[in-house]
Amino acid sequence: MSVSRTVVISCAGMGKRLGIGTTKCLVDVDGIPLIIRTLRMLDDIDDVRIVVGYQAEKVIDVVNKYRRDINFVFNHDYKHNGTGASVSLAAQYANDYILTLDGDLLIHPDDMKYLLEQEDEFIGVTAPGTDNPVLTTVVDGYVTEFSRERGTFEWTGVSQFLSSRALTGDGHVYQLLEPGLPTKYLYIRTKEIDTMNDYENAVRWVLNGYSDIYLTRQ
Amino acid sequence: MSDHLFLFDLDSTITKQEILPTIAEEIGLGKQMRKLTEQAMYENMPFKQSFLSRVRLLEDIPVSQIDSRIAQIPVHEELVRFMRDNSQRCLIVTGNLDVWISGLMERIGMSNNVYCSKGIVRNDRLVDVVSVIDKSASVAQLTKDYVAVGDGSNDAQMISTAKVGIGFGGVRPIAPSVLEVATHAIYEEKKLCQFLERLL
Numbered sequence: 001m002s003v004s005r006t007v008v009i010s011c012a013g014m015g016k017r018l019g020i021g022t023t024k025c026l027v028d029v030d031g032i033p034l035i036i037r038t039l040r041m042l043d044d045i046d047d048v049r050i051v052v053g054y055q056a057e058k059v060i061d062v063v064n065k066y067r068r069d070i071n072f073v074f075n076h077d078y079k080h081n082g083t084g085a086s087v088s089l090a091a092q093y094a095n096d097y098i099l100t101l102d103g104d105l106l107i108h109p110d111d112m113k114y115l116l117e118q119e120d121e122f123i124g125v126t127a128p129g130t131d132n133p134v135l136t137t138v139v140d141g142y143v144t145e146f147s148r149e150r151g152t153f154e155w156t157g158v159s160q161f162l163s164s165r166a167l168t169g170d171g172h173v174y175q176l177l178e179p180g181l182p183t184k185y186l187y188i189r190t191k192e193i194d195t196m197n198d199y200e201n202a203v204r205w206v207l208n209g210y211s212d213i214y215l216t217r218q
Numbered sequence: 219m220s221d222h223l224f225l226f227d228l229d230s231t232i233t234k235q236e237i238l239p240t241i242a243e244e245i246g247l248g249k250q251m252r253k254l255t256e257q258a259m260y261e262n263m264p265f266k267q268s269f270l271s272r273v274r275l276l277e278d279i280p281v282s283q284i285d286s287r288i289a290q291i292p293v294h295e296e297l298v299r300f301m302r303d304n305s306q307r308c309l310i311v312t313g314n315l316d317v318w319i320s321g322l323m324e325r326i327g328m329s330n331n332v333y334c335s336k337g338i339v340r341n342d343r344l345v346d347v348v349s350v351i352d353k354s355a356s357v358a359q360l361t362k363d364y365v366a367v368g369d370g371s372n373d374a375q376m377i378s379t380a381k382v383g384i385g386f387g388g389v390r391p392i393a394p395s396v397l398e399v400a401t402h403a404i405y406e407e408k409k410l411c412q413f414l415e416r417l418l
Contacts, residue, residue, distance in 0.1 A: 071409060076399075
């Protein structure tokens with residue numbers, strides 16, 4: 001029996017650092033836009049909400065060609081707020097649990113299945129790998145702190161929480177989650193696409209069957 | 219439970235076809251009607267002028283004939299069910315004429331829940347249009363918060379002032395002016411109804 005869940009994918013930002021002139025969720029990863037790669041793993045999820053802002057119509061067009069039953073949520077103020085605001089907007093009138101995903105995040109398909117099996121709250125973490133990570137301290141299987149300075153694992157933007165928490169805020173998603181700590185941690189394999197270097201790594205990762213082994217050989 | 223109202227555009231939101239173009243097509247005026255409708259949709263012509271020009275195209279057709287034809291237009295049945303189930307809280311806000319849509323309103327059970335333009339009929343002919351609805355002025359009179367659903371430029375204002383403003387693209391593309399102000403965009407009837415249930 002799976003929980004009643006709303007999946008929120010934040011795709012409102014501009015992704016300036018990638019420098020491709022399009023919002024990051026539309027970046028082509030081995031012939032398929034990133035957002036479609038994510039949606040393919042969510043075929044069984046009924047309530048998928050995609051938060052759009054920059055190039056909203058372009059995102060909507062691409063998504064609608066794959067799947068028409070998406071609830072698009074507008075973050076019109078995307079230039080001035082963060083993914084926390086996007087999640088707050090989409091979390092209104094949601095199912096019992098909200099699963100947050102970032103539009104610029106590629107998740108290992110096996111790990112997506114694993115996280116969709118989770119029936120309680122969790123915070124998704126991974127091995128540190130990006131330039132300016134938000135780190136998490138994990139104690140006895142629970143995330144106890146988010147920090148820019150210290151921590152063992154990198155926060156991924158993935159989390160699942162009860163919609164009754166009615167989280168609101170304009171900053172980052174992790175800031176919405178801080179009052180609820182400690183929260184169970186879940187290790188997932190991901191590639192965040194922030195820079196051109198991240199992008200090249202992500203493409204290689206996919207081409208290599210979602211394996212990192214080639215990366216360590218370089 | 220919330221206590222806000224639910225406002226719905228009629229044409230291409232409740233109906234599965236664009237009303238006036240469908241009628242015009244059947245009497246051989248499809249091309250002219252399509253041009254006028256597109257102009258209105260993309261704001262090259264204010265709604266009132268565009269609507270009146272479309273009305274003029276059909277003014278020689280007996281009102282009863284238009285009314286009975288519009289009454290047969292396919293509708294989004296699930297959405298109509300939602301409106302019927304919550305009729306105390308649902309309103310249709312349409313630019314169309316009362317005398318042309320009365321049969322359709324009766325069929326979907328919303329005769330007493332509609333804000334629309336008004337026409338004068340004599341000998342089964344439309345002789346005048348006494349008011350063309352200004353949707354933003356109509357909704358400005360409401361004293362409760364509301365959810366608004368629509369797709370055209372003339373819905374943008376009511377969608378922008380709604381607590382939850384939904385662009386619905388189930389029939390034709392949502393007007394850019396609606397996308398600019400909507401809180402949500404939904405392209406499938408089932409998904410729209412599911413979300414409306416959440417908003418009750």
